[in-house]
Amino acid sequence: MARTSRLSGLRNHTIEERRAIVADALGAPDALAQLVDGGLDEARADRMIEHVVGQIGIPLGVATNFLVNGREVLVPMATEEPSVVAAASNVARMARERGGFTTSSTAPIMQAQIHVVEVADAHGAKLRILEQRDELMRLADEQDPRLVELGGGVRDLIVRIVERGGRRHLVAHLLVDVRDAMGANAVNTMAEAIAPRVAELAGGRPLLRILTNKADLRLSRARVTVPAEMLGGAEVVENMILGAQLAEDDPYRAATHNKGIMNGITAVVLATGNDTRAVEAGAHSHAARDGHYGSLSHFERDAAGDLVATLELPLAVGLVGGATKSHPAAQAAVAMTEVTTAQELAELICAVGLSQNVAAVRALAAEGIQQGHMALHARNVAVAAGAEGDEIEAVAARLVEQRAVRADVAERELAAIRGKA
Incomplete structure (x- = not known):
């Protein structure tokens, strides 16, 4: 664990001095070596995507002061937007007065959809598929024995009949515990493997076989209490709560409110080599889960008058596979966090998103964002x-x-x- 994340005055040092300070806090002299030049040469870049002609650099900063579940954490954040890293660090400093951030999460369950078309009797087809649930789950697990060995694998199979605008769709869902992976490749492979049998049972034709980024079974949660006096007093807390309530009720405000949350979340997701588009799609779909697009976070006042802020959203991130393993700078960023599981990384990311959110709403409620x-x-x-x-x-x-x-x-x-x- 980092010796401390309270690195006061870090902004006043040169970049080289900052690297040394962060490395010393981690007790690892070479911890940031891969971050010096972005850690990606042309040959490696050429293997990652198609038609490579160059690279684009994004500043990578370190958010300080984070105390998450009692653990000191230094957080890598990749972003081009000024004030994001400083704002998150500032609220994390305030939060230390009440013990920092408390986080939790559900199991890393991802879902793959098998879409079957040209089905005559959708309700009958649904039951025929469910009657062979165990067979289909075994077939899916056979596609990734290593995942099963690690304690993951298929947890359930459900079937949905989706009706809208006079159209009817039959969709089977595989629910898979993907452990420390983001999970896209694993669940897609499983969906491809069982699709012919699912379609045979349904009496139709398999069409789409792919994961859903609406990862609402893979939730991360963060909670923080910030003393009212550190935010500017009772009036500022009241104004913050009123502003957050507008975000809950008005989609126009909610879009920008949630963007502020994603300023923190996307920065850590990008720094650690994870899929920013998947995380953003999951977050915004969760914000509209009740048919109304609203705030992902909630602000309240506790009995002592302090601000209590909470955040829950899907966070499909991994420690194995993809750029997290192929990009040296992403590996260094993950190492900086000292997390050991994908769930722990997701919870940390959620805490950063909440910290950034509190900072933005405080600025709006006090001196103004500008x-x-x-x-x-x-x-x-x-x-x-x-x-x-x-x-x-x-x-x-x-x-x-x-x-x-x-x-x-x-x-x-x-x-x-x-x-x-």
Whole structure:
């Protein structure tokens, strides 16, 4: 376990110094070696996807202060958006006063769908398939004996009749415990294997045979209590709760509220080489699970007046397979977290998403989102205007002071600074 995640003042050090500080906290001198240049050479990139012509770099930062289930954790976050890493770290610092984050999760169950068409008697077909449930489950398990050896494998088979707009679909679902894998390849292979037999039993033709990213049986949960005084007092807490309630009731607000959650979640998912699109699809489908798109998180006040924030969402991430194993930088990022199971990684990611969410809602309820966000964004604008070295901070400071973080203002202020040189 990391000696501590309280690395105060990390932002004031050079990149090289930060690497040394983080490595020392982990007790592993070479822990971040693969992150120096992104850890991916052209030959490896060419093996990962098709038609490779280059690479694109995304900044990778370290979120500090996280205490999750009593464990000190340093969290890798890959994102291009300013303020995300700092905001998550800041709320994690506040949360330490009440013990940090508490997390839990369900078993890593993924589902594959076998879609059968041209079925005459859907209800009869459903029962015929279920009558052979054990046979079909055995056939599916035979496709991945290694997974079964590790304690995973098929847990159930269900059949759904989906009716909408005068159309009827027969869909069988394989429920598979995929252990420490994200699980797409495992469940897809199983679905392919049993599809002919399922269709034979149904008296139809197999069509789609693929996992669903609506991973609502693979849930992660996080809970945190933040002292009211650290957030700015009782009025700020009240405003945060009112703002969160709007996100529960209004899809327009919910879309941005949930995007803030995903700012934290996607950054860790990307850093660890996991599938950002699958996680995002699962999260947003979960937000609309009741037929109304709303907030993924909930904000309340406890008996002491402190903020209690909770988050539950599907998180299909893995430690084996895919880029998590083939990308050296992703391997280094996973190692930084010191997690030992995919469930533990998912729970950590959920905690980061909640921390980011609390930070964003607090900013909205207090000083406004732009003050902190634009202060960090000002540096990007200064660089885009051509500022170099010490000019960057000087131009950024002028933009923030004028409350005008714009390209034209940056160009004007840069010219003024150079004119005095």
